[in-house]
Amino acid sequence: MKPFDYIRAGEIEDVAGGQIIAGGTNLLDLMKIQVVAPDALVDITRLDGLSDIAEHEGGLRIGALVTNTTVANDARVRAGWPLLSRAILAGASAQIRNKATTGGNLLQRTRCPYFYDTSQACNKRAPGSGCAAMGGAGRMLAIFGTSEHCLAAHPSDMAVAMAALEAEVEITNASGETRCVPMNDFYRGPADRPDVETVLGDGDLVTAVILPTPRAGERQTYRKVRDRASYAFALVSVAGSVRMEGDTIKDVALAYGSVAPHPWTDQKVVEMLEGETASNELFQRAAEALVPETAPHPDTEYKITLLRRTFIAAMRQLTGLADSAGTDISRAHS
Secondary structure: OOOOEEEEOOOHHHHOOOEEEOOOOOHHHHHHOOOOOOOEEEEOOOOOOOOOEEEEOOEEEEEOOOEHHHHHHOHHHHHHOHHHHHHHHOOOOHHHHHHOEHHHHHOOOOOOHHHHOOOOOEOOOOOOOOEHHHHOOOOOOOOOOOEOOEOOOOOOOHHHHHHHOOOEEEEEOOOOOEEEEEHHHHEOOOOOOOOOOEOOOOOOEEEEEEEOOOOOOEEEEEEEEEOOOOOOOEEEEEEEEEEEEOOEEEEEEEEEEOOOOOOEOOHHHHHHHOOOEOOHHHHHHHHHHHOOOOOOOHHHHHHHHHHHHHHHHHHHHHHOOOOOHHHHOEEOOO
């Protein structure tokens, strides 16, 4: 590792001019292999107001320093936003969840192997150097939202759940001014600058995530398909919530993970489902509309079929068509 300065931030304005560190579960690994080499680390763990979960206008405000374990086990989260708890518990290991923070999870970097290999070209790591993944092995790459400059997928489980729940990211700048950005607007697509991943500017700090009021009677689920049962990143994932009136589907919210540079949503699929009677035929049509016919990389062709099947299984659970619905569906309380 290269030498760096270590700064303990006492106020928000102290975060400018260095790489922010909290739990460090991703950043420290990247520093050890010199994928990133900041001149200064700014420790934010002593800032006030970032470590609590509090009620907020009918929902919850989850501070950026609240650990993944604390969020997943919070009784209010489990009751009102169970898919968030389920998604967090599907990620990483217990040891990492004990250290990883809410803000850090949203800002973790891709697991694209070419990003981690400093001998390979990567526009996300070294802008303008090229994208070795284009002609290389790419089983974990994205199938949506890519560009000619980057095919990397975002790895977070929690961010996918937050997108489906229509959460907002609270951002505070160096002047102490705060703004809230919808989760679906927080991330930027790669375009010609894959290294710029979010709307955060210089001196901006993620201070919290805001969960909206849960809708009475909605059903929630999180389905993650991976190579092994634990401590593995998703191949594809689906986070969803619906409210049912008899057999009619209402108030649909869906997000998809490990298939795009950020949590992926598709409004046209939501519109296909809302107001319709739940059926296998409806879900098949929606699945075909969701996924492209071809993938941008030959190694990710399998994700087309896998995401369709995972989407259908999630919808069957959410609407009660699946025999195993009782074991996989969580209901949010009013």
